[in-house]
Amino acid sequence: MAEKNILAYFKSPEEAEEVASKLKAMRAVDVQIDRISRFPGEPVEETFNPLTGNVSGLGALTSDADVSNKDVGELIAADVTASGMSDGRQEDVVTGRDILLTAVVEEDIHQQALKVIEESGGLV
Known part of the structure; x- marks a missing residue:
C-alpha cells in the first residue's frame, strides 16, 4: 500500500505531542516533532558581553x-x-506556529489523520 506524508504546524509542543500519540495509535509509519526557525541552530543559551x-x-x-x-x-x-x-x-515570518509535526501514514488512513490534526488545532 502507498504511503502519504503530512506536514502540520502547531503553536506548542504539547499540542503536537498529543496528535503524535493519536497518530501512533492509528499505526502511523513514522512521526517526528521539531521546532522550526528562520535561523539555523539552537537558540543561544548563554549571555554574551559584547x-x-x-x-x-x-x-x-x-x-x-x-x-x-x-x-x-x-x-x-x-x-x-x-x-x-x-x-x-x-x-x-513564522508567527506562533513554530512546531512542525512530520508524519508518514498509510494511504487508507491519510484523510482520518488530517482530520485528527485539524481538530487538534494543527495547520496542514
Missing part, C-alpha cells in the same frame, strides 16, 4: 541564533530585524 569580544556575531546578539559559520552570520546580520530598529514588515 565588550569582551566573545560574540559569534550580530545574529547571536539580536536574533537569538546559533551562528555556525561566517556565511550564516553575515546573512543573519543583513536581515532588517538584526538592528532591533525594524521588523522589516515581513509578512512571511
Whole structure:
C-alpha cells in the first residue's frame, strides 16, 4: 500500500505531542516533532558581553541564533530585524506556529489523520 506524508504546524509542543500519540495509535509509519526557525541552530543559551569580544556575531546578539559559520552570520546580520530598529514588515515570518509535526501514514488512513490534526488545532 502507498504511503502519504503530512506536514502540520502547531503553536506548542504539547499540542503536537498529543496528535503524535493519536497518530501512533492509528499505526502511523513514522512521526517526528521539531521546532522550526528562520535561523539555523539552537537558540543561544548563554549571555554574551559584547565588550569582551566573545560574540559569534550580530545574529547571536539580536536574533537569538546559533551562528555556525561566517556565511550564516553575515546573512543573519543583513536581515532588517538584526538592528532591533525594524521588523522589516515581513509578512512571511513564522508567527506562533513554530512546531512542525512530520508524519508518514498509510494511504487508507491519510484523510482520518488530517482530520485528527485539524481538530487538534494543527495547520496542514
